[in-house]
Amino acid sequence: MINERILNGLLMLGLIAVPLWALWADEPFTITLTTRVVILALAAAGLNIALGIGGLVSLGHAVFFGIGGYTMGVLAYHAQTFTPLAEWPWVIEGTKSMPVIWVSAILLAALAAFVIGILSLRTSGVYFIMITLAFGQMFFFFTISWSAYGGEDGLSIYVRNGFPGLNTLVPIQFYGLCVGLLCVVLFLTSRLIHSPFGLALNAARQIPSRVETVGLNPMRLKLLAFVISGAVTGLAGALFADLNRFVSPTMFSWQMSGELIVLIIIGGVGRLFGPVLGAIVFVALEHWLGGISDYWHIFLGLILLLIVLFARGGLVGLLTGKEGPHV
Amino acid sequence: MSEAILKTERICKNFGALQACQDVSIDLRPGEIHAIIGPNGAGKSTLIAQICGSLRPTSGTVEFTGRDITDTGTAARARLGLGRTFQISALAMEDSVLQNAVLGALGASGHPWRFWRPALADKDLRMRAESALQRVGLVEQMHARCADLSHGQRRQLEVAVALTLAPKAFVMDEPMAGLGAGGSRTLTGFLDELRAEAPILLVEHDMDAVFALADRISVLVYGRIIATGSVDEIRRDPTVREAYLGEDP
Ligand SMILES: Nc1ncnc2c1ncn2[C@@H]1O[C@H](COP(=O)(O)OP(=O)(O)OP(=O)(O)O)[C@@H](O)[C@H]1O
Ligand SMILES: [Mg+2]
Numbered sequence: 001m002i003n004e005r006i007l008n009g010l011l012m013l014g015l016i017a018v019p020l021w022a023l024w025a026d027e028p029f030t031i032t033l034t035t036r037v038v039i040l041a042l043a044a045a046g047l048n049i050a051l052g053i054g055g056l057v058s059l060g061h062a063v064f065f066g067i068g069g070y071t072m073g074v075l076a077y078h079a080q081t082f083t084p085l086a087e088w089p090w091v092i093e094g095t096k097s098m099p100v101i102w103v104s105a106i107l108l109a110a111l112a113a114f115v116i117g118i119l120s121l122r123t124s125g126v127y128f129i130m131i132t133l134a135f136g137q138m139f140f141f142f143t144i145s146w147s148a149y150g151g152e153d154g155l156s157i158y159v160r161n162g163f164p165g166l167n168t169l170v171p172i173q174f175y176g177l178c179v180g181l182l183c184v185v186l187f188l189t190s191r192l193i194h195s196p197f198g199l200a201l202n203a204a205r206q207i208p209s210r211v212e213t214v215g216l217n218p219m220r221l222k223l224l225a226f227v228i229s230g231a232v233t234g235l236a237g238a239l240f241a242d243l244n245r246f247v248s249p250t251m252f253s254w255q256m257s258g259e260l261i262v263l264i265i266i267g268g269v270g271r272l273f274g275p276v277l278g279a280i281v282f283v284a285l286e287h288w289l290g291g292i293s294d295y296w297h298i299f300l301g302l303i304l305l306l307i308v309l310f311a312r313g314g315l316v317g318l319l320t321g322k323e324g325p326h327v
Numbered sequence: 328m329s330e331a332i333l334k335t336e337r338i339c340k341n342f343g344a345l346q347a348c349q350d351v352s353i354d355l356r357p358g359e360i361h362a363i364i365g366p367n368g369a370g371k372s373t374l375i376a377q378i379c380g381s382l383r384p385t386s387g388t389v390e391f392t393g394r395d396i397t398d399t400g401t402a403a404r405a406r407l408g409l410g411r412t413f414q415i416s417a418l419a420m421e422d423s424v425l426q427n428a429v430l431g432a433l434g435a436s437g438h439p440w441r442f443w444r445p446a447l448a449d450k451d452l453r454m455r456a457e458s459a460l461q462r463v464g465l466v467e468q469m470h471a472r473c474a475d476l477s478h479g480q481r482r483q484l485e486v487a488v489a490l491t492l493a494p495k496a497f498v499m500d501e502p503m504a505g506l507g508a509g510g511s512r513t514l515t516g517f518l519d520e521l522r523a524e525a526p527i528l529l530v531e532h533d534m535d536a537v538f539a540l541a542d543r544i545s546v547l548v549y550g551r552i553i554a555t556g557s558v559d560e561i562r563r564d565p566t567v568r569e570a571y572l573g574e575d576p
Contacts, residue, residue, distance in 0.1 A: 194445040196433050196452070203419040203430050209381065210417045210427075214434025214492060215405035221439065 001321035008273045015179055015276070023172050031171040032243070037276075037283045038178045039239045044263040044275030045185050046232030051261070052270030053193060054225035055205030059257045060116065060132030063139050064230040066252035067112055068105040068237020070143065073155040073247035075101055080158060098163040098177070101238050109234020110227050117226035121219055133254055140252040154248025161242055168242075178239055182276075185232055190272055192228075201225050233260070262300065266307055268314025277315050330393075331356050332526060333378065333409075333496050338387030340373055340550075347373040348384070349550045353528075355496055360518065360527045362537045365547035371530045372414055374547065375500045378528070379411045380404045392495060405434065410494030410525070414501045416481040420474040424465055424484055427473055428456035431491030459490040463517070479510045486514070497527040503536050515539055538562075546570070 015038060022030035043065055050056040078085045078094025085092040095101060120131040144152045160168045168174045192198045204211045204218035211218040241247045250256065259282070267278025282300070289296035311318040331354035340348040347370040355361050365371055376382040378389055380401035388397045396404055405411070418427050429446055432455035433439055446452060460466045463483040468476065476484065486502060502518075503511045515536045518527060522542075531537050537544065538558050545555040548570045554561060561567055 191445075192442055194447070195443060196439050196441040196446040196449065198442075199422075199426060199430060199446040200433060200439045203422065203427075206419040206421060207417050209401075209413075210419060210488075211430070211434075212381075212401040213379070213405055213411050213413075213417070214431045214488065215402050215437065216434050216439050217400075217402045224440075 002319060004271075004273075004316065004320045004322070007316065007319055011273050011276050011280075012183075014280075015182075019172060019175050019179075028171050031175055033283060033287060035171070035175045035178055035243055037279045038175070038182050039236050039243060040260075040263060040283065041276045041279035042178070042182045042185060042239065043233045043236035044260050044267070044278060045182070045189060046229050046234075046236060047260045048229075048264055048270065048275050049189060049192070049232065050222075050226050050229035051264060052274070053198060053201050053205065054222050054229070056121075056222060056226060056229075057129050057261070058120075058132045058226070058229075059129045059254065059261070060120075060134075060136035061230070061233050061260050062136050062252050062254065062256035063112060063116065063132075064109040064233040065237035065240065065256060065260070066139055066143065066247075066249075067109045068234035068239075069241035069247040069251040070149070070155075070237075071105040071108055071234070072101050072161065072238040072241040073157060074149060075104065076157045076161055077149065077155055096159070096161045098161045098168065098242070101161055101242075102235055105234045105238035106231045109237070110231040112234075113227045113230025114223070116230075117223045121222055121226070133257070136252060136254050136257055140249050140254070143249040143252055150248070152249060154246055154250075157241070157245045157247075160245055174243070178243075181235065181239070185235075186272060186276075193272070197221070197224070262304055264314075265304060266314055268316030271314065271316040274314055274316050281315065329357050331390075332392055333498075333528065334390040335374070335378065336388045336390065338374075338377055338384040338389065340370070340377060340382060341385045346550050348377070350387070351547070351550070351552055353545050353552065353555070355526050355528045357526055358522060359542040360522050360529055360540045362529045362531055362541035362544045363547055364531065364534075364537055364544060369547045370550040371547055372500055373550075375411070375414075375498055375528075375530060378498055379409060405492065405494075406437065408492075408495030410489040410492045410497045412485045412489050412497070412499045412502055414504065414530075416485050418473050418481060418484060418488070420472075422473055423470050424460065424473060424476065424480075425456060425469045427484055428460050428487055428491055429453065431459070431488040432456045435492045455491050459487040460484075462490060463487045464513075479506050482506055482510070483514075486517075494525055496525050497521070497529075499527060500530045501532060502529070503531055503533040511536055 019031045019034045047061045050058055075094045076096055079096045085094055116135050120128055123131055149155050162168055163177060166173045200211060200216055201221045204221045208218040237251060263278035263282050264274055266281050267274030285296060285300055289299050307314060313322060333355040335351055335353050337350045337352050338348055339350060351374055363371055377384045388395055391407055391409060429452050432452040460469055463486050465483050465487060468480060482502060489497060503514055511533055518540055541558055544558060544561040546553050546567050553570060554564050554567050
């Protein structure tokens with residue numbers, strides 16, 4: 001049993017040490033793998049705000065991940081083909097600038113989360129899961145038929161987008177950006193959890209009737225949580241697309257949404273570093289077992305089953321010896 | 328007689344064929360404790376739910392501080408100054424006692440859209456929450472997880488959260504339920520003083536408490552008010568004795 005803060009510190013240390021070691025040992029593929037961990041952790045950290053604190057089991061978070069991805073894809077595509085994105089009512093050019101892409105991804109994902117949130121939050125339980133899933137499928141099939149941007153085949157971006165002062169083509173520099181963003185998001189999340197908003201949201205998950213009786217609107221609290229959550233997952237989507245230099249409709253697939261949920265359950269629902277530990281385990285399994293057998297998902301399923309049955313607090317709960325906050 | 332602060336006007340509530348409330352008109356005046364008694368399933372909680380907004384009456388109106396709130400949502404009613412306690416404790420069980428009380432203070436402050444400073448480090452919220460806990464005698468258990476509290480302590484916390492709102496009227500659904508004799512007596516003393524701050528609409532099965540506290544009593548049987556009056560009037564009322572008190576030795 002170790003203290004949760006120490007565990008978080010160790011995980012953070014690992015995220016810094018492993019790529020540095022890989023750099024020293026000249027193992028660029030390991031850096032790419034850890035970048036994948038960090039980006040998936042970021043996407044799941046976004047979902048964790050809605051799912052872990054707000055109790056919103058969204059099976060549609062791939063929507064925001066995909067929107068982030070396509071924001072990058074479309075903007076960079078227009079930049080690399082030197083065609084304007086739109087000419088009316090304003091001329092909008094493409095861009096290869098990461099900060100601009102990130103802000104666009106965040107805003108568009110937040111907007112989508114707002115609309116989807118307003119429509120889905122009227123329901124709860126299984127209906128909420130189903131309606132968010134349905135939105136995911138809508139986007140998935142839309143992009144499949146969106147031939148202007150590659151349709152089913154997706155969209156390749158030849159050169160990774162740029163960040164002022166860095167050479168993002170160097171794996172460790174791009175990794176540095178990703179891990180920096182993850183740190184910022186985790187730090188903001190830790191503030192949010194204890195803030196007045198976090199306290200109210202936490203109560204709204206547990207007992208909405210109580211929140212109403214003190215004069216607060218649980219629906220609005222959850223809607224904002226959903227928007228913040230979608231925005232973070234959208235940012236992760238933009239990074240994911242930049243990592244692969246490729247976007248395709250699979251970013252919108254329900255499997256993607258499911259994987260994010262699985263990550264969080266493995267790591268620990270509602271735990272600050274649950275998404276990080278979950279992403280590490282997930283990518284490790286995918287890499288090692290995926291190399292041995294195409295059916296590695298069976299092992300993932302088995303681990304998931306064991307955790308759901310015997311360690312409700314996920315791995316973070318198991319390691320820190322605390323089941324909470326969710327039992 | 329002073330103007331009523333809270334009033335229901337002939338409210339009816341049907342659940343399918345079941346008429347849980349029929350033409351219920353009651354009011355609550357400043358400074359009083361108005362007790363509502365009645366056998367199990369009489370419709371007391373249903374009445375409370377309609378007053379506080381979690382159920383909409385099939386017909387009739389609810390008025391609070393002179394305005395019609397029949398179409399007002401639960402949260403808005405709370406902001407207008409209606410402080411409710413539940414028959415079955417409705418608390419955030421995973422949170423600490425203090426966090427539950429701070430939630431009330433946060434509701435009273437009306438500013439939940441703050442994302443940076445920890446809620447528990449906010450002086451105003453903290454003071455409001457702690458003074459409410461102090462009043463019900465829960466300060467010592469402030470850091471305990473709500474799930475680890477005894478049943479009686481949860482009832483106390485339920486009252487404390489309502490106190491943080493500093494409401495214009497309290498609506499309490501069986502606050503004494505399961506408290507035990509000692510706890511009931513303490514809470515009875517507390518409510519006795521509380522009525523000076525805000526009047527209390529009190530649903531209660533504990534007859535000793537009701538007779539000790541109530542300025543007026545209304546008797547609800549099968550969804551109908553069969554009598555309203557002072558303690559003595561209700562004790563003497565033959566229909567009440569037959570319908571309700573008779574069953575109670
Ligand atoms: N949501 C509902 N749907 C259908 N019937 C309901 C509903 N809520 C309450 N009832 C019924 O309405 C009647 C009144 O219930 P209510 O809970 O108001 O009684 P009560 O006077 O509070 O009883 P108790 O003393 O046991 O708390 C009961 O017959 C109950 O079964
Ligand atoms: Mg009841």
